[in-house]
Amino acid sequence: MVLMASQTHSEPSVRGAGSRSGAGPSDAALVVAARAGEPWAREALFRRYAPKASGLALRLMGRDADLDDLVQDSFVSALRGLDGLKEPQAFAGWLASIVVQTGHKVLRRRRLARRLGLYRPDPIDADAIIARDAPPDVVVELRAIYGLLEDLPARVRVPLVLRRVEGHSLDEVAQLMGRSLATVKRAIAEGERRLHESAGQPTASARRRP
Numbered sequence: 001m002v003l004m005a006s007q008t009h010s011e012p013s014v015r016g017a018g019s020r021s022g023a024g025p026s027d028a029a030l031v032v033a034a035r036a037g038e039p040w041a042r043e044a045l046f047r048r049y050a051p052k053a054s055g056l057a058l059r060l061m062g063r064d065a066d067l068d069d070l071v072q073d074s075f076v077s078a079l080r081g082l083d084g085l086k087e088p089q090a091f092a093g094w095l096a097s098i099v100v101q102t103g104h105k106v107l108r109r110r111r112l113a114r115r116l117g118l119y120r121p122d123p124i125d126a127d128a129i130i131a132r133d134a135p136p137d138v139v140v141e142l143r144a145i146y147g148l149l150e151d152l153p154a155r156v157r158v159p160l161v162l163r164r165v166e167g168h169s170l171d172e173v174a175q176l177m178g179r180s181l182a183t184v185k186r187a188i189a190e191g192e193r194r195l196h197e198s199a200g201q202p203t204a205s206a207r208r209r210p
Helices: 029-036 039-061 067-080 088-115 136-150 153-166 169-178 183-200 204-208
Strands: none
Touching: 029 039, 029 088, 029 136, 039 067, 039 088, 067 088, 088 153, 088 169, 088 183, 136 153, 136 183, 153 183, 169 183
């Protein structure tokens, strides 16, 4: 079952963004202008996608003091690397991958700091992420997911959120993370197993045993 959390500030997910958002130039036209050094084009890309990037970062990280820095760092990386974007119309998905990979690095560093006793995470406030009108069964499962995330390594946490919360396909998760499909499948399977165990449910392999 794939779950979708609340989209922050009523924004659609980055995954669903097209090459044009409302009135104004297409993403491709903005990228071309930004590559040419036009400040207005860079500002337009930021205004168009900052809310969507913030929503994605929120669902990956939870309500976090470093959330704004993560989004800004992702935009800086994206705008500096525009020459490496082969398809200008694919800016939205490319930015999403940068947000995902930047968040993954932050979570890895925090995991190490936590093992060293240098970082203590606060519980994730699932109510800040889950839509108020979400069906009760979705609310229950999302709370289970977010109640578990801080105990998961980044390599499991990120793909689990992308799959179960964002609703991406396995291929999309692999692309966003810059990982192989096999690696992503193993990580998600581990996350699913941990979810079943935390709920006191047997895993698929356990159910097959005589």
